[in-house]
Amino acid sequence: MDLKNLLLRKKSPIVKKWCEVVLRTYPEGGQAFLKKKDRFGNPVGHTIAEGIESIFDELLQGTKSDKIPLFFDNILRLRAVQDFSPSKAVGFVFGLKKVIRKELGSKLLKDGTSEEWAAFESEIDGMGLLCFDIYTQCREKIFDIRIKALRNQSHRLLKMAGVAYDLPEDYELSEEDRDLKKAHANKSH
């Protein structure tokens, strides 16, 4: 039996244990709550459970999935503002290797499967790097929000104090420049 089929057969315990890897990074007193199924009352637990299962499903599809970054984004957007060091925030990805090793044990060492497993491990490593990028983007967004808040605040105060000169409000931009400005604004949003 090839690796994908082995993983498919063990999907339920693997997903459950991988989820636990993530939940165990939270304070012990809060872990039971995070297991509660309530999309709106427990968005952290819901996002993790949904994301972990979906990522595993996508991995088994085999083809390069464009949904994987989306689910990681959902999870890491949470962890980027919670009490984690960067390594702790993304470390759960590698936990999947340990979970699979425990579940499949010696089956991974059989001829044929061991090569597939090596390739699969590389995929997990790749996801780790992807997570590093996503986590960094989330942190940069936080910094960006801070900078913008400070800039808006101080600029307005300078203007009000009459210290800063501002271009007249009716300063005319060409249509092309206006569109460009709008496009830039949308990008930075």
Add this chain to the structure above:
Amino acid sequence: MEEPLKQADVMKGTRKEEVLDIDHSPSLFKRGWMKTPVDIRPSMHCFAGEPARLKVVDFPNPRVWSAMDEDWKLPTNWKEIVMDAFKVRLDRFRTFKLFMDICVRCGACADKCQFFIGSADPKNMPVLRAELFRSVYRKNFTTAGKLLGPIAGARDLTIDVLKEWWYYLYQCSECRRCSVFCPYGIDMAEITIIGRELTNLIGLNIDWIAAPVAFCYKTGNHLGIQPHAYKSMLEFFQDEIEIVTGVRVEPSYNRKGAEILFITPSGDVFADPGTWTCMGYMILFHYLESLGLDITWSTYASEGGNFGLFTSHEMMKRLNSKMYAEAKRLGVKWILGGECGHMWRVVNQYMGTMNLDLAEGSNLEEPVSPITGTKFENTKSTKMVHICEFTADLIKHNKLKLDPSRNDNLKVTFHDSCNPARAMGLLEEPRYVIKNVCNNFYEMPPTTIREQTFCCGGGSGLNAGEDVELRMRGGLPRANAVKFVHEKYGVNMLSCICAIDRAVFPDLMRYWVPGVEVTGVHEMVANAMVLEGEKEKTVNLRNEPLAGTEESEDV
């Protein structure tokens, strides 16, 4: 022998073997919450109040300090001050005494706080946050606690406990969501209010509260805006409104003899997107002038918000007093209040009993709408009407000419701001108004709105720049519900009736739900209003094209 830490590891604050140990579970609470010392983290707390702010209002112990310092520079007898004040408040506030005694730890509140939901930090469960205080209460004021100590859930007030108090007092936004679910009606906000009062007595506070309090005391508003600047900002809005509508509105200021005084949070005057809501009020008042509205703005009572609520009952009373004082000075009959959150908690729950004596000898009386004749009996005691009630009444009596299609570029949802929803039950009026000025309205899931609404994450003075991560966690449950309607219905506008919401939500949306903007209800009202003498409108107050006009430009 343990391997010495490398510099790089130290910088990251973590050891290599910890990085690889993916099964790592934080040790927090393995020893029980009482033995788990507080870990004060940057971005999870606000900067300390600067001494000048405290001196202005005679608050104790003004000095430079930081929560990250070991020494918080407390008075030597700090413990005595706090415990004496604790006792005074147990005698003074029956609610506080009850809330210290009656919790049965049923857990109904535990998972209702957005700060717990977003962080999973058990000390953010309302029940445990309250236990931080109850444990000290038991040790000092109950026989069982005195005799049995930790077995009875009692502990001394040590410097570490005090630090823990301060840290978690400023992770509660006093939103009162937990109280909705408590079978005894224990109000965590009241415990936080008293807790903040106690810590303020020894100079423990935050600057994002201390500064607005000081400014409000000196100039009448949180930002320290003086009358001429306040007026010039509204003049700027007059120009903006004229550009968009072709109509010149003319507000009046500090006008004696006016029938109604209008008071709104200063955030509406000085911060987007509240500024467009402020323009909305101005347009509405202009429209109603010909129907008999006689209203004035005040550059003295230039703030509806009251950050005194977040320091002490006395300071709340001091800052609130300007409302009735100004109403009396101008000789108005009643007060109309703008879209604000905690302002309405103070007005609805405290003002009438707290400061009504200041209104003695004034012209204040039970508010009656000069346009519809409706008596606002619910405000008989305070003489202050919420603008959503006022506008809903106008719409009900068909007094406004509205074209909701002018808001067709919007798919709107409504966030019940904590205080109007839970402190005054204002649930239907804003919805009634929105449905009459917009064609596309979508509710968020029932467990996230009305009485059960989630906090924006920045209430009670937590909207500082430095604690943004705290706010992103606290605001997560709200943002999660917005994301749901954004994805399901294409909602692109989050409306609310609170100035703090309008300040907090844009960043919250930028992080969690890009593509959703934020508005006050009266911005949408004004955009839908058909004004006498208006020019052909092509843009809204934000200078964005109205739905349908973009195509016609292309033709």
